[in-house]
Amino acid sequence: MSEFDWYLQINLKARHLRLLVTIDTYRNLTQVADVTHVTVPAVSKSLAELERGLGLTLFSRTARGLVPTPYGDCLIRHARSMLTILHQARDDLKALSSGTEGKVYIGMLPASASVLLPQALSFLKERSPGTNVMVTEGTTASLLPELWQGRLDLVVGRLPPPTDTHGSFEEKELLEEPVALMTGHHHPLARKKTLDWSDLRSYPWILPPPGSILRDPLERVLEAHDVPLTNNYIETLSIHVARAQLQVSDFIAVLAGIAPNDTTQPLYTLPLSLPRLLRPAGVLWNRIRGLSPSAQLMVACLEEAAQRLSTGSTTTPRGIKPAAKAKAKRPQ
Template sequence: MRDLDLTTLRLFVAVCEARNIARAAEQHHIVASAISKRLAQLEQQVGHTLIDRRRRGVVPTGAGEILLQHARAMLAAGDRVGRDMAAYGNGITGQVRILASVSSIAEFLPDDIAAFLQAPAHRDIRVDIEEAVSSELVRSLREGVVPVGVCWDAADLQGLQTRSYRRDHLAIITPLSHPLARRRRCAFEDTLAFDHVGLPASTAVHTMLARAAAIIGRPVNYRAVVSTFDASMRCVRAGLGIAVVPREVAAPVAASLGVRVLPLTDGWAQRRFTVCFHDEKKLSPAARMLVEHLHQAAVLAEESQAAG
């Protein structure tokens, strides 16, 4: 099969997203017949029908869905090439793209990366951070879309290399008037009698809580599902339920929000994060230095806590 043309792939993605050839043509300032011709050539090239034309528009076929996924990844990679070359032209001599879980971004990763960039030896390095759920992060590492990821070490990291990173401790967040608020610590089982505020099903925290509840044999009753820890704590303050949030995120703002932070006593509530990558030997010098910096930052933090 000949090399796929990025312009044609971009138009194919536009058609799939708009579900309409004419609308995609308007968006890209091209006539609809030109898009139709490119799509026909693309179908001939891959040997499969890619879109199903219906009275109210078009939808991708099974083969089209497969190509759509790859096309988006190829276009994203092409866009990154353009950004990286522009950054190089502006004096950036090293660039690292990193995918990270919401917990690591909410807790410690931004400060550790900022410390890395402040070192004189790293002043010409650029680090781009993007949030991702663990499953997406691991898939991107395996497919070579990104060089480095940071996530909870209980994720499926088979086939990847890792360096240990920081720890956190999950806690229950309650309103001050809640029956659990009188406690200093809490077992997860004791929270299942109350309504919860949760994170989306794709997140590591949701997966962990679902697994723990299944072992106990009781469900988690979610009254609200939000996308961030900050939103979940605000829902708790409003009295919509209790929430499971890393203590490291909640403790600094608990007083201002008027909530209580009760560390969970369950063993699984103490989590360790990891810096992961496909092959350390294939990392760029900038990425290798960042990985080492993050690992050492975690080592120093643990030594400081032990000394304290």
């Protein structure tokens, strides 16, 4: 074993990882000393020992403070991942010692998991009341980096194109949710006996935000039918905001997996055929890290919820059907 390998495998400690991340955050030894409650010479000595042990320069001393070298950038990136894993191990051990059974960190794509995930969480709590969950809403762009870095165990919602995941994640398809053009029942287009795409041109839209999975394919479909988007629109991923706005305005929205005949906020589905704009709803996890027992149980509950929703065993939005066999699938 080389001296470099020995230092990494035997002598590198959690305090070194925390030091690296803290220096990268503040880039100033005085601030690092303040937040770590030690002296500046002590911080400088610890960094020098780490660089000497590795035989690498991790930070350059500049007029702008400490700037990571390429070696520093590499080690800092791994240090953040390792500290995340240690924090999760701490949480799991605390949970076990307090009588609970673990914790699952889930990222939720709200526009496509608002029915599936709550049902799955109900099944989880029925099976294992001591397994706790933290749910974070966000977009694919914000949640996938968190999943890759280990701060999330699962991401639930509309599966992104495989080209967006670069083969980094395992995925399981769960539900096919049709996409439809919807309005409120009072909308002028809801009273027309026949409808053409050109009839949509003068109305405002509720759109998914730029960068969301549905936005680009929606714009391509509208362009193909010569329906330009007006300057009068609202951008949101919130189904609740979209539903409420459709009840009080002449907006048109594109929604997936929504029950048009909901008794509280009934919607009208415009009779215009859309191609398959999106992949099924499903669940993603980090291929390298795998799944903890609690996360495996959550995936099983998601599968059960998808099956129940598709067969109508629970309150089921009309038109939802299961993804084919819901097989685990490796993105290419």
